[in-house]
Amino acid sequence: MSTTETRPGTQADKGYQALGSRRDRADGRLKIQGLAPYAVEKSLENLAYAVVVQSTIPHGKIVNMDTDKARQAPGVLAVYNHESGLTIHPAKTFSSGGAAAQAFLPLQSDKVLWNGQHIALVVAETLEQATEAAALISTEYSGEEAAIHPDDPKAEPESSEATTVSWGEAVPSLAAAEVQVGGVYTTPREYNCPIEPHGCIAHWQNGELTLWEPSQWVGGARQVVSEWMAIDSAKVRVLSPYVGGGFGCKGGIQPHSALACVASRELDRPVKLALTRPQTFTAFGGRPRTHQQLALGATREGQLVSIVHESWNETALEDVHTEPCNSVTPLMYASPNFQSHHKLIHLNTVNPGWMRAPGENPSSFAIEVAMDELASKLKMDPIALRLKNYAEQDPQAGIPWSSRRLKEAYQAGAEAFGWHQRPLEPRTLREGRQLIGWGMASGTYPVRRTPGEAQIVLHGDGSIEVQSSGVDIGTGTYTILAQTAADVLHVPSDSIRVTLGDTRLARAPVAGGSQLANVLTGAVHKTALALRDALITLAVGTPGSPLFQVPPEKIRLADGALRLETQSDTRISLAELLRLSGNEELVAHQDTFGKEAGEEDRDAAASTASMMIPPTEGGVSAHSWSAIFVEVAVDEDFGTVRVRRMVGAFDSGRVYNPKLTESQWIGGMVMGIGQALLEEGMIDSRDGRIMNANLADYLVPVNADIPALETINVGEPDFLATALGGKAVGELGIVGVAAAISNAVWHATGKRIRDLPITQDKLL
The missing domain is CATH 3.30.365.10 (Aldehyde oxidase/xanthine dehydrogenase, molybdopterin binding domain)
Known part of the structure; x- marks a missing residue:
């Protein structure tokens, strides 16, 4: 419906x-x-093909790279590495107000900072020749001790003061609270996995560069390319007619495109560079691992008195990506006392990047599971608890909402789902050996x-x-x-x-x-x-x-x-x-x-990002809202979890095209199922290698994993938010889904899973 x-x-x-x-x-x-026509399908005369070679150690230096066999291979036009003298200039990153996804510049030094870093480029007349020649390159390294995991003693947290939020007296109020709940909530490394892998075609002509690039932001890509190549941006043209999925990873242009640009300039002919699927797992980053320690204090009647929240996300050794895990916690519920700090942990990894609802996604997982825990401890209905702590204005900014039809989302979603029939106690519903659970969660996304x-x-x-x-x-x-x-x-x-x-x-x-x-x-x-x-x-x-x-x-x-x-x-x-x-x-x-x-x-x-208007601009706080309802079946013997149905009620303001809007909401819900039950980047502790860097081993949901999904529009035009009254759609659908599934799994089994994904080993 x-x-x-x-x-x-x-x-x-x-x-x-x-x-x-x-x-x-x-x-x-x-x-x-x-x-x-997708970007890398552009047909150009005299097109050359480039293949990237990546490192096989997590940290150290390149001592020697034997490229002789590759250079002598049939059809090879050039082999480039850090000794080739290719100059790529620094570009301002998004986190610094620019548009580059990473500060990393390939082939500029002998340093290796992660396993899978670009260390060489082979260009040949055909893709097959370039691929064969790339396999002939052998590299010797001088290894250094690497920080692979966040608990490594060398991986010291770095405070991010820009994401600190605090009001009232949160810590003493928590200690004095009549009821306390909380724990540690974690999400693993996740990857965007668009059907269209990254690739580009670069073509220099008369001192100007044309780049066909699958991009979410051609203006940002042009700016970064002009900085990389040290030419005026007016001499750069970027075309991206269609994009075969991105989910954030094509928001900023990635370093492999710099290699295509510089190779085209050196060879004076167009160059196509397409990453293989495994290379997309280390050429750029997906969502980083996150860790949140969250505690709620409340009265016995369920009124929140304090929220204390500490979190971190992993980032690259010499780069920065912030996944602000406290982007939702200060907004969703009214609490007189609040404290949250977010930190960064630098590791030997490619710099993480944007992935659908960065920040809001993991943030909602922690707060919405914790609220379910509080409801359980108080023996309250989860919706009743949320309504009791409903924020009538933005608690952090202290200003009114532009609109907030979250109560209407609760009501519409609950009615469509049949929530009133849900028993409070877990392990109450079953069908044979299948334990049935019902869970729900709230979601939000800002209007940027x-x-x-x-x-x-x-x-x-x-x-x-x-x-x-x-x-x-x-x-x-x-x-x-x-x-x-x-x-x-x-x-x-x-x-x-x-x-x-x-x-x-x-x-x-x-x-x-x-x-x-x-x-x-x-x-x-x-x-x-x-x-x-x-x-x-x-x-x-x-x-x-x-x-x-x-x-x-x-x-x-x-x-x-x-x-x-x-x-x-x-x-x-x-x-x-x-x-x-x-x-x-x-x-x-x-x-x-x-x-x-x-x-x-x-x-x-x-x-650049410098002109983006925050959601609190203009004296009101503009956000989209959602309520997600889920039914799961958990096999009592094997611990397998199946989502059987899901209802999402959404307030995205005015809906410009209901068919397209519903498609985006559903897409987010599907990605949320993958996040909750399947997706996890597996990292080899010995050498930092991504062990499941392919679509056979990195699990994403397929048709058989997806049940009936129902979306309900409760939004109304919000002209305080935007000129035509719409609010955020695309990223809202995933926010809260993993929490709702986790809460449903608890209702089915009585086991509280705070670490995603929810796999059999965590239930048995």
């Missing part, structure tokens, strides 16, 4: 499939027919906003094209932007062409943080209004037009024409208006920047 938001009187009701309609994805047919631009072109034949450098990472940007334009221009949305993923187009921020749909619909809506006004002005000011000198307020757009409101026969088509007025095309370009913003601000929004 899914609710569909409709707005009476909108063009969505008149067959245009504009905003609010359940229009199919514009790119769907292309993808199922194999016609959608970055200003952006859009351009709409009315071509001479009357066709309409929406243009943006923003990308469609599989979430439906192509579709929603056409619907946005159709909402204003009153033409069928499937007749509007949308062009995306090119840095030569109107500037847009990263497709990450669940922000892009709200950012670009706002920009396209504003641009469409400007085009509409320009058309009306042209119609009333062009001699020979049937609308010449008609008052503008009496003119309407409909079905590719302008017409007199009271006389529909008095009309002129858009194409005829352009011909009559002597225009080959009409272009409208608008943005959502403030009036004081200059070109530097616009460039910064498209290429």
Whole structure:
């Protein structure tokens, strides 16, 4: 069951499939027919193929690398290593306000910092020749002692003051609390595993570089490439027409792309570099391991009096990625006393990176399992406990919510699930040897906003094209932007062409943080209004037009024409208006920047993180909300866990396209099942090797693992959050799912699992 938001009187009701309609994805047919052009499928003359060689030790130096056999192999054009003199300049990382995913620069020194680091590159006429030659390279190392695991004595925690949150007297209040619960909650290393592995094609021509790159952020990629190569960003063009999944790992351009760029420059020909699936596990990082020690203090009636939270995440030895495990704990519940500290532990690992709902995901796991533990200890219904501690405003910022329909999510989800039939005591429900458990959890994700631009072109034949450098990472940007334009221009949305993923187009921020749909619909809506006004002005000011000198307020757009409101026969088509007025095309370009913003601000929004507006900007706190309900069956003999059904009730504000929104919610719920029950990066303690760096051994959910999933929309337009009233969608779906499954497993078995994934060995 899914609710569909409709707005009476909108063009969505008149067959245009504009905003609010359940229009199919514009790119769907292309993808199922194999016609959608992905970055590494670009066909170029004289294309060379590059293969990366990676280290096999976790820490040390390269003493000798024998490349003679590789250089002499058939078809080999070049072999590069740290002695080749290839210069790659540092780029500003995202954590420092830039756009690079890692500070690491490949082939710049003999240092080895993790097992799987890029240490050489082979370029040949064919992929097979490059692969064969790469296997002929042998490397001698001088090993150094490595810190593989967070409990290594050499791995000292580093405080991250920027993530410290505190108010009241949390520690003494916890000690004095009538009821206390808590424990240690951990999540393992997890990997994004998009179907499309990372790869790119770099092509230097006349001092300029074109890069075909599967990217969530072409503007950021262009900026980083310009820094790597020390050339003006105007000489770099990045194209990403389609992305075969990313889930965060394609948000920042990765170091292998620097190798393709520099090799193309050296060889003066285009170079394709595609990572193998195993290489994607060490060429960039997924979600890092996290550890949270969380304690709740409450009255016997269930009123929270204190929350004390200490956490850390692993990061690279000489790099930084923060997975803020306290991003949800200060927000979800009202507590008069709160204290949270987050730390980083530097290890010999590739720098971790973004993975769906970074921070919010592990944070929600700890607080939502702890709340279930408190409900159990107090013998309260978990929803009743949450309602008792419902935060009517943002507890951390002390300001109102822009909107918070979490109570409505609890109610709608509970009714659809049949929650009122749930017994309080665990091990109460069973079917033969199957123990049945019901669990629930809350979720939230912030509304992040970055200003952006859009351009709409009315071509001479009357066709309409929406243009943006923003990308469609599989979430439906192509579709929603056409619907946005159709909402204003009153033409069928499937007749509007949308062009995306090119840095030569109107500037847009990263497709990450669940922000892009709200950012670009706002920009396209504003641009469409400007085009509409320009058309009306042209119609009333062009001699020979049937609308010449008609008052503008009496003119309407409909079905590719302008017409007199009271006389529909008095009309002129858009194409005829352009011909009559002597225009080959009409272009409208608008943005959502403030009036004081200059070109530097616009460039910064498209290429750095500096212009991102926090969710508390403007005197209200803007977040999306969810309530997840799960039923599991646990085999009493074997300890296997199966999710049998799941209901998610979501407040994402206004839903622009219910079909696409539900798809994103469901996708997050599926990833949450994988996180809860299957996914875990296995690390060899001897040498830091990732032992399951493939899709056979790194387990992700498949169709057989997924039960019936039901989504419910409880949101309403929130114009305090965004221009068109939408809130975050894509990352909300996963938040709280692992906690709900863990809570259901406890309800089935009476065993509390605080360490993900929930595997048989932890239950038997």
